[in-house]
Amino acid sequence: MHTYPTKPRPGDRVAVLSPAAALPAIFPGPFELGLERLRDDFGLVPVEYPTTRKFGASPAERAADVHAAFADPDIAAIVTSIGGADQIKVLPHLDADLLRANPKPFFGLSDNTNLHVFLWNLGIVSYYGGTVMTALGRGGSMNPHTTESLRAALFTHDEYELRPAAEYTDVDREWTEPATLATEPPMLPAGGWTWHGPATTVTGPAWGGCLEIVDWNLRAGRWIRSPEAYDGSVLLLETSEEMPRAQDVYRVLSGMGERGMLQRFAAVLVGRPKCWALDNRNTPEQKTAYAEAQRDAFRTALDEYHPGVPVVFDVDFGHTDPQLVVPIGGQVTVDPTARRITVRY
Template sequence: MVELIYPDKPRPGDRVAVLSPSSGLPGLLPLPFELGLRRLTEDFGLVPVEYPTTRKMGVSAAARAADLHAAFADPTITAVLSSIGGDDQLTVLPHLDAELLRANPKPFFGFSDNTNLLAYLWNLGIVGFHGGAVMVQFGRAGAMHPVTAESVHAALFTPGEFALTEVTSYGDTDRDWSDPATFAVEPVMDACEGWSWRNADRVVEGRSWGGNLEVLSWMLMADRAIQPSDTYAGGVLLLETSEELPSADEVYRILRSMGERGLLGQFPAALVGRAKTSSIDVRNSPGQRAAYREDQRDAVLRAFEEYAPDTMITFDVDFGHTDPQVVMPYGGFVRVDGPARAITVTY
């Protein structure tokens, strides 16, 4: 197992980098980005610092890597936050200077396509933080969700344990980020049930690994930031899917490939994020959304029954693409207590 360290945390008043290692969407959609920057300053007391590619679309992978190097190497920067995800951060990884990053460990916050960089930092022995994108969580319409804000604040500033809580409502409807009216009202929230469990007869504590399932599949195909399977033995697997709404068949096939590789069987516990069931382009009905969630859950269960039948699984943990989102330490400790139906993370 790779030896992992928690980087020192920022303090209010510190300068933090805001980067776009995947997509420069802040340049196309400035409203949620500017709102997120304002909340970083006003609500969290931090000083956001942008870099040359933060608001630029179509820049090279080498240029985005250079921004990462500059942010990590700058001794006045105490944390690095992604603006949003994308779909090609995989191409940035070959341009990264591993020794520079290893010598300057800092908390990195991001999810979705940022699974690439989180896994890369994991390989260097640096705990990252899955969640907390500037445009999405900080730039949420109306106000930051209180569950998200509490988790982000704890992950940013407070070392130690943090107990996750189940929610009774969640958001799954994307709205137009180019329309100022979007940000004048709170997002629509729907009633939901809490977590559900499989094999909840034990307590597992281990280092986390995983992230967005679609991105993990790309990483596995390209053999980027992936260690031999037994490196992850005893860990807690994190899995969540995106607004691209992969079919149940695709979810099963990706997990089947991970099973064939010997990955699934390494994890005595897995946490599965609440499935996103709609997008800005796909407006599913309540019935279609419920069916999609059930089909995805069945696909996950089918793969684990075939490759890791003893793994404890908790479904509908709110760390993915739905709202609210809790931050998960990536490479940090996660305690999954089946008998108590409790999940505790260490920030």
């Protein structure tokens, strides 16, 4: 059983950390815009720490900021600036007893999957999504789908129904161009969710995050628990702008299967794949083919190692826009008959 931390209220101070990469030092525009919305739209007081804008800070320095934020009784929640590429190196520096004694809502995605894994092991519910530079710092205005989900996750413990987005985007824009922050991103038809497997309703705690970071943790083995620890949980996986090949997605899942871990999950939610990146500008046809190959990789691995598990594809959490928040360790209900997914924040 995971513990839900006490939620902040408008007027509270929240820590803004960069435990992954301090990209606010390089791209201040979306970061400042996100902080402004955190203050003006959500009524919270952002508090930066020494490494929030210190690019290249050591893992020990970043861990010290995590400790300070969790230990400070005047900090009501922790929101990350963005992801990164080496947060797994921060985990050995963390004081598990300090974090366990001071549970707080933690928001982040991508490389922050590492901290979600760490907090899950401590029995603390955390929140996948809500980063300052992407969700809050979106050009033009926040996506209303994101805003509604983030507000519910920040301030309530209510049940919340995740809904398929009517439109989405996975096309990045250059943060150095003024128009990126001033204008709305062009959106594309979303196409809804795809359901696979039996009409079996499942309720359980969520576990997972970014597939590439889950893979890193599986290889290290240090923060992955024994397979039975995941019994009845709902597996969440989504892929990043690295755009892993379908065969690599299959290998990660089959590795989980050979470990005896994949079979323990009661349902699987797969995020809408990011099919375009600044250094991989796929055509619409290439994007369609990439997304379908990734779904095939999931279906193949799950049919092989865990036949009969309910699966939902193209759920709007992770690296695409909108960015719905999902509680890691929190309760998720997957109802294939009603085609509904609800979470408890």
